Amino acid sequence: MLIVNGFEAVPPEAKGAVLALGNFDGVHRGHQFLIGAAQKEAKRIGRPAGVLLFEPHPREFFSPDELHFHLTPRDEKLAVLDEIGLDLAVVLPFDAALAGLDAGRFIEEILVGALAVAHVVVGYHFFFGKNRTGSAETLRAAGAAHGFGVTVVEPVADRGEPFSSTAIRLLLAEGDVRGAAKALGRQWRVRGPVIGGAQRGTDLGFPTANVAMPKGTALGHGIFAVRVKLDGKSLEGAAYLGTRPTFDDGMPVLEVFLFDFDEKIYGRTIEVSFVDKVRGDRKFASAEELVRQMEADCAKAREILAAEPR
Structure with missing residues (x-):
């Protein structure tokens, strides 16, 4: 799996991909469904499949004095994504410059300008850009204007309970590693x-x-x-x-x-x-x-x- 750090010097082979966007902490079964949708679309149109993720987690940037339980620290997350069979991972450093980028500029400068995305896949609750003003609908409108496709994935659940990183952290806090494994899709x-x-x-x-x-x-x-x-x-x-x-x-x-x-x-x-x-x-x-x-x-x-x- 090709790992691209930042968006200032994106190699040609990382451009024109189908990218799932998110933080993917845990790379749990809900994340895997989202990534699977990107892989399916990439296969359909003959493009590489990958993810675009943020490190550190935005919550860690905005609350640096709080302890944050990472289900999968950066290297572990990338190892799991590689095991899934992705071609590409774009890791954006979440710093003051990225936090200050509004949704429109994020799309134009990063998704279109630097990465030339062919298609993006996001969850229904995905928000991005300064003050979280960008949404799935923002991406749909931008995709129509700039010529990239957009897939919005609805929540993935087990017996009515959506998979979430927060829920998995709670299971682990109780010592329920078997329950966490069920939600993660692996131990x-x-x-x-x-x-x-x-x-x-x-x-x-x-x-x-x-x-x-x-x-x-x-x-x-x-x-x-x-x-x-x-x-x-x-x-x-x-x-x-x-x-x-x-x-x-x-x-x-x-x-x-x-x-x-x-x-x-x-x-x-x-x-x-x-x-x-x-x-x-x-x-x-x-x-x-x-x-x-x-x-x-x-x-x-x-x-x-x-x-x-x-």
């Missing part, structure tokens, strides 16, 4: 380098690979059955996210115990996919009691993973 995952820890897991007989969660992540605390990718290798394990109330109530760190694995992997990057929650976090009366529970947790995680197709 929610995080990626990061393995960092050093207090070695408490090693002392208890459960050495863990610790990963700092992305800033703003709000996953409900507890034990999870997980699958892990390391240098192309697929592994399984049990992961803990919490404050370690039995010991220190410290800062949350994701601690992953990999089954049947004993390599030292500090500094190497792993990808952790959350399959299901085993239990919530709680304090234990002693380290011995915690170890007994950890043994039961790992057995339950193995049982979950054995029943879950890869």
Whole structure:
């Protein structure tokens, strides 16, 4: 997938495409339907299919002091879009200049002037331009004037509930990773380098690979059955996210115990996919009691993973 950063120097092969427009945080099933509509139209007219997205999320630009839970940070989002089979991703830096661009100039300077779009696909609730004055109807009128097509996609729902990034964040905040996976169309995952820890897991007989969660992540605390990718290798394990109330109530760190694995992997990057929650976090009366529970947790995680197709 070709990635174009900004619109000042767009390569020829990125022009004349069919682009789905949006933020696509999570690239959930609703987003995938929108992207699928762009791919279908691109195939029909013989053009590349891609997305145009904004980084950082506009909410992060307008409220920089607030923590924002990104379901898919930039690199993860681009990886998922590549897996979907897109030809192109145009990433526009959302800064003061872009925020100040009105809807008309956004269309003329970016969609028409820089990208020469053949067709755009948007959701029914898509707004753009300064003060969010541009809408799907604005695009339809501009398309008629400038010669590009416009498809507006209605909400995509499961049993009456539209798929949304906000709803998925709420599921994850409750620790419902299985429910989040259903809405995402894949298991929610995080990626990061393995960092050093207090070695408490090693002392208890459960050495863990610790990963700092992305800033703003709000996953409900507890034990999870997980699958892990390391240098192309697929592994399984049990992961803990919490404050370690039995010991220190410290800062949350994701601690992953990999089954049947004993390599030292500090500094190497792993990808952790959350399959299901085993239990919530709680304090234990002693380290011995915690170890007994950890043994039961790992057995339950193995049982979950054995029943879950890869």
